[in-house]
Amino acid sequence: MFKSRGDIVYKCTVRLLEDTEILECEFHPSYKGKYLLEHVCQQLNLTEIDYFGLRYVDAGGQRHWLHMAKLILKQVKDASPILFSFRVKFYPPNPLLLKEDVTRFQIYLQLKRDLLHGRLYCTANEAAMLGALIIQIELGDYDPSIHVGNYVTEMRLLLRQTDVIEARIQELHREPVAGTPGGTGGVKGMSTQEAERSFLKIACQLDTYGVDPHPVKDHRGNQLYLGINHSGILTFQGSRKTHHFKWSEVHKINFEGRMFIVHLNYPEKKHTVGFKCPSGASCRHVWCCAIEQMLFFTLPSSSEASVYSGGGLFSWGTKFKYVGRTEREILERDGLLAPREPHEEGSSTGGKRKASSVPATPSTPMTSDFGYSSLPRSTHSAPLEESAADCNGGCLLSGPAVDIALACCDHLRPLPEEPKPPAPEYSLRDSFEHSSSESGATHASGGGSGGGGGAAAGAAGGGGGPLPDEWSRLAAPALQPPPRPFSLLRAFVPSFLFVWLSLALAALLLFETDWPPLRALKHKPELVALRRHYYAPLKEYLRRKVVELF
Structure with missing residues (x-):
């Protein structure tokens, strides 16, 4: 006897933030992504699940976040075995404000992974302090009878863990914490909870905190790495940050083919990059990640938030529906932010603006209330040592949406670069030489990507340099200003469907109606033969199939 669809059970493996820890889970075909994430969080005693997600890699090697409102099976139908990685999806701007200790611990584990794989870019001094805090959390206070020799070497904290950094980590582990008798700024004497909070406080202030690096090229063909986090969209070249587009400056995000496009609003003029x-x-x-991050950290409410992009003359475009709570809703629920008053929900011009009053341009958030933009992300989360601040931001969607076509690629130009900082001791480029994505984890144990991420990374090194061979193969050609090239496939498929639909409608009109202008045409020998030998048999065949179906 055959099983019904509801009796079929699928098995999957979920790799946790510690590579040695996995969960074996089961799900039915009718289960959606939210079920699996809630099940994993339940096993970890996590209640603040909104910051986390599950990553998977499709058959083509492309990474994805498991969508909470879509069927699990539909998203991973080509995967065998089915493997997920539990990761931090939305890094909170201030992890010290999290309500539960267990949530902070998971954030700590994620940042520990990011540091090991080089995604958490920092100087050697910062890396030594973060490494010392990890040692303090996991080994406790320095004990000369236990911690002998170069015990730090046995623990993998950084990708490029040099003898110099190990010696400095050991030194900080031995030194008492500042504020205690003889304290010299080390970590000895810190409790596990104090060390964890210090680690989070340092990590969340780094430029690459929460950044998942994506390889891209600018209009000159220069290799960049694009990161997206709670503060906005950042670009890195070599070992330095070149641009930072804050969410309060981003007017719209969309994509066309391989082109990821950011529309910026500045007081003096608009830019398109x-x-x-x-x-x-x-x-x-990249577009989905950017949209989710922007909506999570800028929307006051997640209700009915949908975004469209990618549509062209002969393409269907992409619709993305945001699911889950936003940062503001979480903070309001936990009492860290006062609920918005009704009069706050209007836009900067006063009153509510309905979605129908705003052009449905690509990547314009389609909500029933566009007042969310009156509260920029920077006012959603409290400073590190303070409670949440009052909300007094400007309007993100303050102007009419501006469409962009690839025929206007000559307007895609970079903004002036930020001042170049002093050359750091760590190189962000190293983080891409050590690839450790979920796709690699599928074939080899001990891999797995960090919460942001795809490419995993190194720690100590120099500045920018030539691209690694792996990324050179993946990198796209330089961004060129000519108009969008003609696609034969895009033109042929709609045209083919249009022609056959027109022929079908013409046949119905000719053979199934008694319209006087067509009577003479219907009795022509050629059309009588066409009806007898082709149209009537096809009609009878379709009729039988419909009867059998119902």
Whole structure:
């Protein structure tokens, strides 16, 4: 006897933030992504699940976040075995404000992974302090009878863990914490909870905190790495940050083919900046990540938030529906932010603006209330040592939405770069030489990506340099200003469907109606033969199939 669809059970493996820890889970075909995430969080005693997500890699090697409102099976139908990685999806701007200790511990584990794989870019001094705090959390106070020799070497804290940094970590582990008798700024004497909070406080102030690096190219063909976090969209070249587009400056985000496009609103004028991704699938992934991060950290309410992009003359475009709570809703629920008054929900011009009054341009958030933009992200989360601040931001969607076509690629130009900082002791480029994505974890044990991430990374090194061979193969050609090239496939498929639909409608009109102008035409020998030998048998065949179906 055959099983019904509801009796079928699928098995999957979920790799946790510690690579040695996995969960074996089961789900039915009718289960959606939210079920699996809630099940994993329940096993970990996590209640603040909104900051976390599950990553997977499709058959083409493209990474994805498991969508909470879509069927699990539909998203991973080509995967065998089905493997997920439990990761931090939305890094909170201030992890010290999290309500539960267990949530902070998971954030700590994620940042520990990011530091090991080089995604958490920092100077050697910062890396030594973070490493010393990890030692303090995991080994406790320095004990000369236990901690002998170079015990730090036995623990992998950084990708490029040099003898110099290990010696400095050991020194900080031995030195008492500042504020105690003989304290010299070390970590000895810190409790596990104090060390964990200090680690989070340092990590969340780094430029690459919460950044998942994506390889892109600018209009000159220069290799960049694009990161997205709670503060906005950042670009890195070599070992330095070149741009930072804050969410309060971002007017719209969309994509066309392999082009990821950011529309910026400044008081003096508007800018449009484009980046070319290695493939269309990777570009869509970058767009989805950017949209989710922007909506999570800027929307006051997640109700009915949908975004559209990617549509062209002969393409269907992409619709993305945001699911889950936003940061403001979480903070209001936990009592860390006062609920918004009704009069606050209007836009900067006063009153509510309905979605129908705003042009439905690509990547314009389609909500029933566009007042969310009156509260920029920077006012959603309290400072590190203070409670949440009052909300007094400007309007993110303050102007009419501006469409962009690839025929206007010559307007895609970079903004003036930020001042170049002193050369750091760590190189962000190293973080991409040591690849450790979920796709690699599928074939080899001990891999796995960090919460942001895809490419895993190194720690100590120099500045920018030539691209690693792996990324050179993936990198797209330089971004060119010519108009969008003609696609034969895009033109042929709609035209083919249109022609056959027109022929079908003409046949119905000719053979199934008694319209006087067509009577003479219907009795022509050629059309009588066409009806007898082709149209009537096809009609009878379709009728039988419909009867059998119902």
